[in-house]
Structure formats: C-alpha cells, structure tokens
Amino acid sequence: MNYKKLLILSLMLCIGLAGKTQEIIRTNFMIEDYKKGIQEIELTFNNFIIGIDPEGKICFVEPLKRSVPNYWDDFEDNAVNGGKKIGDLDVTYYDNFDSAKSGKIKSIDGIPFDYYSNFDIHDKKGRLKSIGKIAFKYNNNFDIHDINGTLKSIGNIDIKYNNSFDIHDSKGTLKSVGPIKISWYNTFDNDALRGKIKSIRGNTRALHVTRVNNNSNP
Numbered sequence: 001m002n003y004k005k006l007l008i009l010s011l012m013l014c015i016g017l018a019g020k021t022q023e024i025i026r027t028n029f030m031i032e033d034y035k036k037g038i039q040e041i042e043l044t045f046n047n048f049i050i051g052i053d054p055e056g057k058i059c060f061v062e063p064l065k066r067s068v069p070n071y072w073d074d075f076e077d078n079a080v081n082g083g084k085k086i087g088d089l090d091v092t093y094y095d096n097f098d099s100a101k102s103g104k105i106k107s108i109d110g111i112p113f114d115y116y117s118n119f120d121i122h123d124k125k126g127r128l129k130s131i132g133k134i135a136f137k138y139n140n141n142f143d144i145h146d147i148n149g150t151l152k153s154i155g156n157i158d159i160k161y162n163n164s165f166d167i168h169d170s171k172g173t174l175k176s177v178g179p180i181k182i183s184w185y186n187t188f189d190n191d192a193l194r195g196k197i198k199s200i201r202g203n204t205r206a207l208h209v210t211r212v213n214n215n216s217n218p
Helices: 002-020
Strands: 026-032 040-044 048-052 058-063 083-086 089-093 105-108 111-115 128-131 134-138 151-154 157-161 174-177 180-184 197-201 207-212
Touching (some): 040 151, 180 207, 197 207
Parallel strands (some): 026 207
Antiparallel strands (some): 026 040, 040 048, 048 058, 111 128, 128 134, 157 174, 174 180
16 A cells, blocks of 8 residues: 555656646747847747847746736846746746846746856856756857857757858858758848848748848848
8 A cells, every 4th residue: 555655646746847847849039130149039838938138138938828917027137035926927036145146037837947157167147057957058268160158059959150161141140040041141142131131941830030120220
C-alpha cells in the first residue's frame, strides 16, 4: 500500500513539474527597413505572450486568457517585493539581494526567469538570460565579427547578422533566424533602396520574422 501511495505521489509531482516547464509555441522576430538588428521579439507560451526589446529587456507581458481586466507593462522599472497578478498570471519578482536582477520578473506561473549578473563577466548585466530551460545568448567580446550585445541565440534558434564578410550589405542587419533567410537591398541596388528589406523566406507558423512598418523611415 505504501509503495502504491509513493508511486501516486511521484506521478503527481512529475505532472506538476511538467506543467511548469512550458515551451515556446510561437516566436516572432520584428525587423524594420533601414534599421540594424532586431527591433522586438514576441514569444508565445501556452498562457501568455512576452515581449523582449533589442537590449534583452522584457517590455511587456500579456496573458492569453483575460478573465481579469489587468494589463500592466511597467513592471520592469518597479522594484516589487513578493508577487502580483497580471490577468490570471501569478508573477513573482526578484528582491534587492542582487542589484542586477532587483525588481525584474522572477517567475510567471512557476516558470523561472533568470538574468545576467555580476558573475557573468563577459555579458551586460540585467539582460534576460533564461526562461525555464530556454537560454538567451548574446554576442560578446569573443564574437569579433559581430556587433557586441546583439542577440546570438534563443534556445536552439541561431541568429546571424551581416558582418564585415558581407561586403555588399549593411553591417548589423539581420541575415538569418534559424532556417529563415533575410535579404536586403545592397550596393548592387539603387542607393535610395540600400538597407531596405528585400525578402524574408522560410517563415513557419511556429517561427517567423516580420517586417514592421515605420512611417518615419525614408
């Protein structure tokens, strides 16, 4: 009998832990004409969407189920002790123990968030480092051909940029995201078009790169 109870408890624990290790179901990288790098990333999980800016900072969290009308996107600049509700989401925050993480999201519905800290000597402090088991890596001093600080990978998704070897393209513009290829108008094209997005090929429902319109661009 005790063995059966132990087995049941173990199964319940495994199920509970599995529920907290969500995976990204959709990833959207946003880019603009005439601009280098990535402008914003949206990651969709089972019950929330999170936005990340080019500096690796969380810029918004939006619950997919909005039974409670509460949308708050100013959390990153507020040192909050304990927890808070964002819609149906249970959110906790780091305290003042580590200045690089203070006030930042610590978990959403039990999914842990981590950030680069003083122990990461080659990376900028405070940037998003991981969500659950999904790691965020950035180009640093060891990546001599890429712009320091640009996003290098999310989990198993590699991110490449045009660099000094791409002599006809603007350095720092996005070249590929996983299997997705991005091409830009370059030195072979009209000067007025150089730096404008020419094509995005390889998008899927789960992973895509989208062009964001900005009327301020030329």
